[in-house]
Amino acid sequence: MSDNDKYTLEANVRTEFGKGAARRTRRAGLIPAVMYGHGSDPMHLTLPGHETFLALKDNPNALLTLVVDGESQLALSKDVQRDPVRRTIDHVDLVQVRRGEKVSVEIAVHIEGESAPDTIHTLEMQTLQVLAEATNIPEYVVANIDGLEEGHVLRAGDLPLPAGVESEEDPDTVVVLITIPRVSEEDLEADTEDAEEPALVGEPEGETDEGGESEG
Structure with a gap:
């Protein structure tokens, strides 16, 4: 708080x-x-x-x-x-x-913990709209992703709020997604083309021009 x-x-x-x-x-x-x-x-x-x-x-x-x-x-x-x-x-x-009055405010979403190995998290919502007493507004709400596996979704209704604070978001609104990063086919093709492209080689010394003899 x-x-x-x-x-x-x-x-x-x-x-x-x-x-x-x-x-x-x-x-x-x-x-x-x-x-x-x-x-x-x-x-x-x-x-x-x-x-x-x-x-x-x-x-x-x-x-x-x-x-x-x-x-x-x-x-x-x-x-x-x-x-x-x-x-x-x-x-x-x-x-x-006034003291005791409830107000509608946006509070930040803070990520805590680390998801399962090889996964990443995507924060779909940076803030959450809540209703709270004016004298007791949370600075942020915690989204704990510790150990979560690929495909796990944290929704607005999953986030714990302090007593007296109510979420004004649709409880099914997606806040955090856990995924495994994948390389697209376009990226794979681009990497393959870069690897197969031959290196430029300089013109050999003494090479004749259009079949003529080299300069001696």
Whole structure:
């Protein structure tokens, strides 16, 4: 489980908008954000850059305690926009939540163990959609493939979930496949042709041109 309650951030209400205002905000070491939820009007905020980066670094479903004008508000990160090159955070979308409230989130699928010798696994689903309490969201769900033989399939309904967490996926949805890698006929033919192709040999010294005598 993620220690969701450890991220407390001082947030300020934004009064300037637009690209220019956002650039100025980021130059000041802050991150523009907007918070929705519970029927209230969107709240435009600025968040402290370094602390927010640390909070969202390894957990896309981080639960944040925002202190706005002296009042605390729980918020769940829903969308994090990053600079494609520097990977710094450009903007954050947040949704208000309450303790005990259940939210729908995507959590990562982590592979554990090794399948049987000579087999490989294919992860068909990188994430799983689940319903969980906002203050108790798992960081990931485990797909244990230890010792599984060729042809074995792990489905969404096979993955164990913590108490209080429900999968929103079709239980028959394939998550992991165990197979033995096979070489296709095209690859075999290509390998055979490469092996049979004769090596280029240089023209022998002293060879005559069109039947003439060699130069002496």
